Amino acid sequence: MIPYILYGLVNLAVFILYGVDKSKAKRGKWRIPERTLLIAAVFGVIGALLGMLFFHHKTKKAKFSLGVPAILVIEVVIFLLAGCGPKQEAVPVETTTVTQESTVTVTESEAQAETTRETSSEEIPEETSEARTIDPLTMYVLDVGQGDAILFTCGGQAMLVDGGSSHSSDIIYATLKELGITKIDLMISTHPHDDHVGGLSGAFYVTDVKTVWSPVTEYEGYGFQNLLGNIDRFGAKLVVPAVGDTFVLGSATVEVLGPIAEEEEDLNDLSIVVRITHGANAFLLTGDATVNEEAQILALGVDVRANVLKAGHHGSEHSSSEAFLAAVQPEIVIASCGAYNDHGHPMDAFLNRIKAIGARLYRTDLQGRIMVISDGETIRCETEKNPDADTFQTYHELYAVRETGEDDEHPEENETRDYVLNTKSMKFHLPDCKYVGEIYEGHKQEFHGTREDLLSQGYTPCGNCKP
Numbered sequence: 001m002i003p004y005i006l007y008g009l010v011n012l013a014v015f016i017l018y019g020v021d022k023s024k025a026k027r028g029k030w031r032i033p034e035r036t037l038l039i040a041a042v043f044g045v046i047g048a049l050l051g052m053l054f055f056h057h058k059t060k061k062a063k064f065s066l067g068v069p070a071i072l073v074i075e076v077v078i079f080l081l082a083g084c085g086p087k088q089e090a091v092p093v094e095t096t097t098v099t100q101e102s103t104v105t106v107t108e109s110e111a112q113a114e115t116t117r118e119t120s121s122e123e124i125p126e127e128t129s130e131a132r133t134i135d136p137l138t139m140y141v142l143d144v145g146q147g148d149a150i151l152f153t154c155g156g157q158a159m160l161v162d163g164g165s166s167h168s169s170d171i172i173y174a175t176l177k178e179l180g181i182t183k184i185d186l187m188i189s190t191h192p193h194d195d196h197v198g199g200l201s202g203a204f205y206v207t208d209v210k211t212v213w214s215p216v217t218e219y220e221g222y223g224f225q226n227l228l229g230n231i232d233r234f235g236a237k238l239v240v241p242a243v244g245d246t247f248v249l250g251s252a253t254v255e256v257l258g259p260i261a262e263e264e265e266d267l268n269d270l271s272i273v274v275r276i277t278h279g280a281n282a283f284l285l286t287g288d289a290t291v292n293e294e295a296q297i298l299a300l301g302v303d304v305r306a307n308v309l310k311a312g313h314h315g316s317e318h319s320s321s322e323a324f325l326a327a328v329q330p331e332i333v334i335a336s337c338g339a340y341n342d343h344g345h346p347m348d349a350f351l352n353r354i355k356a357i358g359a360r361l362y363r364t365d366l367q368g369r370i371m372v373i374s375d376g377e378t379i380r381c382e383t384e385k386n387p388d389a390d391t392f393q394t395y396h397e398l399y400a401v402r403e404t405g406e407d408d409e410h411p412e413e414n415e416t417r418d419y420v421l422n423t424k425s426m427k428f429h430l431p432d433c434k435y436v437g438e439i440y441e442g443h444k445q446e447f448h449g450t451r452e453d454l455l456s457q458g459y460t461p462c463g464n465c466k467p
């Protein structure tokens, strides 16, 4: 009897160790089961040897020959249990923990643990996904004026990348309702500038937002504070993703390529950059990343190739460098920008670089909402309006103030009145101009004085309100 009791105790130790390992498995990679198996094997063999020694010591040789095969059979059972256990049990355990937790501010290590957990829980279906048919993916670049809001749907799941400025909240709400989306599996706030984060609040009131990725957990801006409030109120999970993190969205995989730096003078260069692969197709979204972050990503040497590129920073000339475009090799480039925007987006240099690589360009300011549909092999585009618009028309051609030479449009140059200035783009507006709402708070300034004063300070009149 003693050898069997001893044997049982040793194997109990194996299971305790295995249990400890399983809790570690939530954080670690799937190397763990192999290690568990090894530990089980070592302890099992020690248990068997000890058992046999005792057996040999206490009994005659005749009985010893019976004990060996009996122990070996038990050994095999133990090995099988140790080997199969983690894969079968870990999945339900992990999916329940994910829904239980809701944190507003997470530390970086927690954030990483959270994302790896999601990743690892999705790995098992992925292994067997080859036999499955691929779900179509649709990318909607919403028309939110000057700003970004991009929605992806695939296999019943949805991802929203940015939401435009605060006054686009209604557009986000209406679009999600129109498309019948009730759950946002992943929301990405690429960076906390208001033209990206402001409208995200609309999504919380019509869908169940599960996880929110943001490059920072603190930022004083109104839109970001609003986002934090909604994450708290609606029980979403805020995660700071790390480069290399992945998220499975139906048949597509979202991978984080940036930001690489932890701090940047220009917040745009902390933009979360994601590459979405869907069968043979890939999509690249770069937020407002400038050439600086693009260069950092290129230096990593990761695969950035994409059929579809959401151009960085609304088609600014400070983004979409030649080197970056050469690496991405996009067939389709989409610029999300507003008519008469204060920044002159998309800029001439950007348009020329896109033209030079022979890519097709789509623009929300000219074509409204843009839809890109992928079946995993082919891609097609649909626009809300003007499918055949000349998207390489310059900002100046489309929106610049016409120099009529008729001074009577502004007969009272010396009349003092209220204006609103954009100190970055150096444009001035009438206070009721619809584009005043799109000016980033940090660049907005009220001014009382004459038109002449402003012109002499280097300001130019808005092309919309023509002050």
Ligand SMILES: [Zn+2]
Pocket (backbone or CB within 6 Å): 147, 148, 193, 195, 196, 288, 313, 314
């Ligand atoms: Zn922006």
Ligand SMILES: [Zn+2]
Pocket (backbone or CB within 6 Å): 191, 193, 267, 268, 288
């Ligand atoms: Zn920005």
